[in-house]
Amino acid sequence: MKLQNSYILAIESSCDDTSCAILKNNQVLSNVTAAQAIHEQYGGVVPELASRAHQSNIVPTVDVAIKNAGIDKNELTAIAFTKGPGLMGSLLVGTSFAKSLALSLNIPLIDVHHMQAHILAHFIDHGQRVPEFPFLGVTISGGHTQIVRVTDYHKMEVIGTTQDDAIGEAFDKSGKLMGLGYPAGPQIDKLAQLGNPSAFEFPIPKAPGLNFSFSGFKTAVLYFLQKEKSKNPNFVEENLADLCASIQHTLIKILFKKLEKAVKETGIKRVAIGGGVSANSGIRTALQAKQQQGWDIFIPPFEYTTDNAAMIGISAYFKYLNQEFCGLDVSAAPRLSM
Missing domain, CATH: 3.30.420.40 (ATPase, nucleotide binding domain)
Structure with a gap:
């Protein structure tokens, strides 16, 4: 039986951008990203600075995403997050926040593979053709x-x-x-x-x-x-x-x-x-x-090519349909294989 009207809050924090999206089924209601300009002066991402910035950005980013989606947090049916691969410190911020929010709302938690999500971004519904398997x-x-x-x-x-x-x-x-x-x-x-x-x-x-x-x-x-x-x-x-x-x-x-x-x-x-x-x-x-x-x-579309939470949300949506949830003992995995 196909589940209807899921509201998934998705968090992406694998590298230097903190992103949060709300998806109603396979459609994006909001997709908010807080970029980290501090790395420009170093010519690359500094992991310690990235994780600290995630800690500062994650609460306001999630808050804006919920407001932009026009829903109440109590309407959420699941919380999704990037498990890996990525920078350990960055992943830990997203993982910890997602676990805490899922626990407080008493709703399922869904872990997502970052690279699978990039591919599944093609299935976000915006009126386009989607690839057939294989x-x-x-x-x-x-x-x-x-x-x-x-x-x-x-x-x-x-x-x-x-x-x-x-x-x-x-x-x-x-x-x-x-x-x-x-x-x-x-x-x-x-x-x-x-x-x-x-x-x-x-x-x-x-x-x-x-x-x-x-x-x-x-x-x-x-x-x-x-x-x-x-x-x-x-x-x-x-x-x-x-x-x-x-x-x-x-x-x-x-x-x-x-x-x-x-x-x-x-x-x-x-x-x-x-x-x-x-x-x-x-x-x-x-x-x-x-x-x-x-x-x-x-x-x-360009907004779904770079690291973003909407792609995490669509990957989680297909897991949600199959009731593939993870427990609160889940850990970040910086070298997660496909």
Whole structure:
């Protein structure tokens, strides 16, 4: 029997953003995120500062989400939270708050896998087409690069993953080497549209099977810039747009080389992308080109690509339908596997 009119409060605190959403069944009533600007001055996320900021942000963020949803907290039917993977300190804040709230309201608690949630964001109802099973879920972010075979809402198999760094980190670290601020990915994307993607050539790292490797790419960019700046100290400033275009072109080439292989090996042409890097215009253009070649492409709205609580809520919704709850003894799991 299908349950009706569930009201799930979802909390996402895996990294540096504190997010809370309210979902009525599979529709989002509110989705509020408190970003942490403090990390910009360090060029990356500082775990201790992130967890402290979560402690300051979580109560007001939850409060605003409930008010924006136009419901009373006593109408909630379940509390969902990110169990992992992520930063331990950050996860603990969300986990502890969710457990306390569920206990005080005497309602079920639902633990959610962060990476599964990125994929299931495609099923948030906003009048769009949703992918049919099976499909390939591609999660690309600052911490993850994965190709996942999805056969049901919570039946997922990782068939390709990064062996070292994620594609988002490759964008950010390359940007840092060129003097761009954090996060550098969106800045590279913007500048790349003004440059020549064939201006400079960077190597394509080798990784077995459907796996990825981006560590060698970052090193190649480092050595290339050091060499060129030794000859011309103003090299980066004079070639910034071309550098960004060439770097972005290479990273997209690395991604699609493995994605094309995955489609060929599995025979699955339905591809659903997720994660913060899926907002990249170059990646979206490349996906649209594949659609012309017969792939069935699914890209969620921008607000559901970066870390957000709405995706935690939709993942929890499908667990709620099956009455898959967890106990109050549940713990945060920073290295939670798929």
